[in-house]
Amino acid sequence: MFNSFFRGLLGIEELPTKVLEVRSDNYISRPICYREDSMLLYGPKIPPDSKNPKDKLYEIVLHKPFTESLHQMFSLFRSESQESAEDKFIVFKEKIPLFIKITKECSVQSLQKICDTLSENRSWTIAHLVAHFGLCELFNEPDVQRHFDDADPTTGATPLMVSVKTGNVRMVQTLLSLNCSLNAIDLEGNSVFHYAAASNKEIINVSIPYNI
Secondary structure: OHHHHHHHHHOOOOOOOOOEEEOHHHHOOOOEEEEEOOEEEEOOOOOOOOOOHHHHOEEEEEEOOOOOOOOOEEEEEEEOOHHHHHHHHHHHHOOHHHHHHHHOOOOHHHHHHHHHHHHHOOOOOHHHHHHHHOOHHHHHOHHHHOOOOOOOOOOOOOHHHHHHHHOOHHHHHHHHHOOOOOOOEOOOOOEHHHHHHOOOHHHHHHHHHHOO
16 A cells, blocks of 8 residues: 555556555545445446546455455556446456455455456356366365366366466366266367367376276
8 A cells, every 4th residue: 555655656557457455435526326235336437536546546445355344445457448447347247256255365465366367367267267277175165166167268168278287286186076077068169188188297197086
């Protein structure tokens, strides 16, 4: 928060995708365009304040769960374009609050990682995210487990393919133990076998008993 303050004094703009911890009183005069669980999309301040350029932006803000903090908030994305902000809100709203709920992680660093990952992989499910970050124990969560075999509609990749690509042996073992589909083919025609062959020896050895 202090870094953000000094950057403002120096006239240095923050990247619109940089996660920032923010104060709740900054949003008193900001209209709420959309709300989903603990995530809100704020519109520009009414009336606009010419002294503060940030008051002219659309902004996605996440409220930390009330059970942990009443006032801690994070700005996830800022844009002058309502269309860009709404587009990003759609990507974030169904996954980030759920991810925080099941991981119990809500910090600038953890939020930056998930926001960056979702920006690059917009159509991933919560299971893809969990596989990517190697959080094996979270596949015991019903909200994650119900998506363990879902394919990314953009690439066709399944959470198993994601885990193989990251080279996380334990995650691959976890997904195989759930009897996930081994017959999936991504949109480039690659099977789980192709992913395993391009990975490492440990992944290949783990995969052999399953005839991948």
